[in-house]
Amino acid sequence: VADSKQILVQSTTSTANSGFYKYLLPMFETQTGIKVNVVAVGTGQAIRNARNCDADVLLVHAKAAEDAFVADGFGVERFDLMYNDFVIIGPAGDPANVSKQSDIHNALKNISTVNALFASRGDNSGTHKKEQSLWHAININTEAVKPSWYRSTGSGMGATINTAIGLGAYTLTDRATWISFKNKDDFKIQFQGDPKLFNQYGVTLVNPEKCPSVSQHSAQQFIDWLLSKKTQQSIAAFAVDGEQLFYPNAK
Amino acid sequence: MHNVIDINANKPVVGTTRLPTKAQPSRRSKLELNNISYSVNGKRILQNIKLNLPPQGITAIMGFNGAGKSILLKIMHGILKPTTGTVLWNQQPSDAKHRLTQSMVFQKPVLLRRSAKANIDFVIKQRGTHKPALRNALLVKVGLANKASQPARLLSGGEQQRLALARALACQPDIVFLDEATASLDPASSAIIEQIVSDEAALGTKFIMVTHDAAQAARIADEVVFMDAGQITEYASAEQFFNAPISQAATAYLEGRLHHQ
Amino acid sequence: MHNVIDINANKPVVGTTRLPTKAQPSRRSKLELNNISYSVNGKRILQNIKLNLPPQGITAIMGFNGAGKSILLKIMHGILKPTTGTVLWNQQPSDAKHRLTQSMVFQKPVLLRRSAKANIDFVIKQRGTHKPALRNALLVKVGLANKASQPARLLSGGEQQRLALARALACQPDIVFLDEATASLDPASSAIIEQIVSDEAALGTKFIMVTHDAAQAARIADEVVFMDAGQITEYASAEQFFNAPISQAATAYLEGRLHHQ
């Protein structure tokens, strides 16, 4: 079925849930006549599925895992596509006074010292890995010690935000998911802007040599299109509630 | 070789166990059926039933298969509502309390999925206190003492029928409806049941029984209601009915002939 | 007033419809029971049963309730496996083909949740071609022509029993087992059934029937097997049995007395 007029993208949920594909894909489909099917799952599951050849294109935000994917021969090459950033959201009262902090390390330290609840995705997703590296940097071991204020939800981003809101807990989320999230309740972004919260999205063609079923031509066309100048401008123009969600940075 | 059976041979043998005595029936019950009819799915099964039964004694209901005997019995007992007409006991409609003084043995006895004795206990408990003495006496009476613990639905056909009768007597009723309660009993068991019925009737319990056994009816019934095709065609004392039935249908029935209207 | 019933009054009335004739019974069936016993849950229900029945005629099985008649019938019919002993037909164990020539009416007929006629059609279809003529003739024969479309389980007790008999004849069997097949029939219907049995027997069909109706057995049976407490205590020609029963149990049974071993 190689090179059919359909391609399959294994994607992270944040891009799908924010309406990004709904905005972008019709442009590609009218231009090329190629239909893009998106399966939006956790990053881990997306990469696993792609390793099983159940994808033509992988679009996620976990650079290390993506590099490993390519290194293992499952991907041809990984390209930076766009970025946004992670933010800390929390209840309006901001019990850990996170919003006043200058950098993310202090913000997290505050949470741990006042024992404010923190909801972690705990699912080895890109977001979870980022969060772990941040705790690691301030020498708090949330994995081995499992402090009582630290709640590992083992769920996707949306479910984790729902849980955080239910608990009144802080959590780390990507900006795109948060902006488009509907069940905000009294929650706000309490911390943002630290360069350490950079969130890079990458796109990879699944290796046709490993996976003969890959629609190499159409998939490559899609990737080229994504990285093209015009599409990059369209990505920049995508906004929800007047806020830009993704910042194109293809080289 | 035919006809060597003498019907006199089937004389009731007196049961030797007596049931625990109960209080005298609290009220005598005169039964009055006014213009009863019964239809189901537009089909008329009973019509124009008028009947006055005395407060005591044994009434036999006879008639061809499908005449409507079982349905009439259920209507009298109050578990089937007639399409038209009224059932009065001592001039009053039956109420829950009065119906507690009645019991019935169905043509196809429905036994609970429990042991024989549990089937009787079920009824006794439902009516109040648990009385193992009464239960045991009843089991002896109907010859099931040695089957007390056997699952009721594994009893033989005749044993099941006897258990159903014991269960009906367990609530010490004033009025008992029997729908062919001896149909699959051996002659000796039939005789015992007949004796129980006669004894209880003598103590004031009213029996209304459907039977196809003319000899049985002749032996114990005081009066006979004869039904044909959903109507009562004859109501007479047993003596008169068996000696000189009036309706053609009854004559045919007693002679073992079909009656075509 | 008692005993005004003359047993002669119950003479069979000849049925007017004839069933479609069937091929003469393909093989005569001599039945031989060797040392049959039957136990369930460690309880011995039948023991030491030895019996040779001739290939034709009407055999009545009689005995007290719980004697084991129904169980023995099921063992003969091959639907219950004896604990010990063998059942031989013409010196051979019964096989599937032979069993297709038998049919049985159970003491409690099991009717399918379908119309009366569908109950008969079910059997006819199962045995091969669909024959509405045979079905209709059977319904007429047992007096259910006007109830053909009624749900079988809403028929009256006697009607159900007649339907069960019609169904058993629908497969045009060579051997028929009847377990109290006239227990809840009115005298006229009993007579018709007796006539059907006699007619079919005359054509070569073998009947083995359980009945508590001594008069009936005396009228139509050629021979009688008497059972008591799981054993056969007497096997004799009907004439001899009814004139001069040998065993005490049989004597007691015929006199309507219980027999205590």
Next chain:
Amino acid sequence: MQESAINLAVQLIISANPDLFEIIGLSLRVSLSSVVLSLVFGLSLGAFLATDHFRGRQLINVLINALMSMPPVVVGLFVYLAISRSGPLGWLGLLYTPTAMIIAQTMLITPLVAALSRQVIEDLYNEYREQFLSLQLTRPQRMKALLWDARYSLLTVALAGLGRALSEVGAVIIVGGNIEHLTRVMTTAIALETSKGDLALALALGLILLSLALLINILLSSLNISARRQAYA
């Protein structure tokens, strides 16, 4: 929230949202297909197990009862591994198609139908057994007669299967992928909206799904009641 969900549900229906109808259509197609298949397999199996005592029968009964506890996600994974392009049936190209969803749901629901129908049919067979033995019915004849005579009771079993199919999400989301315009059904859409935090929309879709179920149930029950009225008691 709940009222706004009701309003939203009504609005969605009134506006005749084509996306919604597409999703409803696929939900019905997948659920009804898998229920029909489950009935074919489950009723046959149930009737087979009910109609005779053979060695190992009790063991199979217990196994099937236990299979009712099979988590949808696990069924989904099994099917996924089989039909993934790297799986043994990958060449069929079934992954992320409605067919895959039907397969997974059928596997999920068949044990439920089999276990429940076995019980219903066994209860009836207790009553019919001796008569059937006497008639020497073959097993298929017995199975057919019992299935027919128990049909009114089996309707409830079928409805339980339908309920499971309509409400199931774990298996279909894995093998279907919840791809818009391709494999998105009501339940996966509800899960998606929940994860987007649009709880009102999720609830509204839930209400629509329930109304749909109610409609189907009313339809089947009224057929059933009118059939029963010409009562074969």
Next chain:
Amino acid sequence: MQESAINLAVQLIISANPDLFEIIGLSLRVSLSSVVLSLVFGLSLGAFLATDHFRGRQLINVLINALMSMPPVVVGLFVYLAISRSGPLGWLGLLYTPTAMIIAQTMLITPLVAALSRQVIEDLYNEYREQFLSLQLTRPQRMKALLWDARYSLLTVALAGLGRALSEVGAVIIVGGNIEHLTRVMTTAIALETSKGDLALALALGLILLSLALLINILLSSLNISARRQAYA
């Protein structure tokens, strides 16, 4: 993959992984509690609906049948909205507790138990009805007697409920949150491992859950068989 899942399952069990046992324990606690509660409510409701003809009964039957199609996620959302901090019952502090999971599962399973047991009991009541009328049993007496006499058939209904409870993930993950050491059960753990892409571990957990179900079923069935052997046919 499937073999490695089996190996992994065996290893997990042998190594007596404490996290695993914690999760199994909570699964059992939540599922068994909700099944017991569902049986209490569902059997009462089923017996009530089966034992008399009252106006609107048919409507309630249809409604309950339809509720079998209630998606777990929707049940989860309902409960979530009720007990979330801003919900009417928020002050109870039940969200993300095993209690909340039990509540949600009970709501989910009760219609299943009610609908199926109604059918079983109704079938038996058809047989007992006239006798019960004659005895003038009160409704509770009738319900009690029918429930008792139908107990062997109702066991299958209970097992269907248990299967649903053990395998259910949609509702418990919303109201429980799948929080480690607090509300994580087998099914939510399986969902988590699936989303992590650790399919072997997910399958292994699925196998363990199934074995657990099998164990419970064997236990209950053997009790049942030995009880039936002292047969009350």
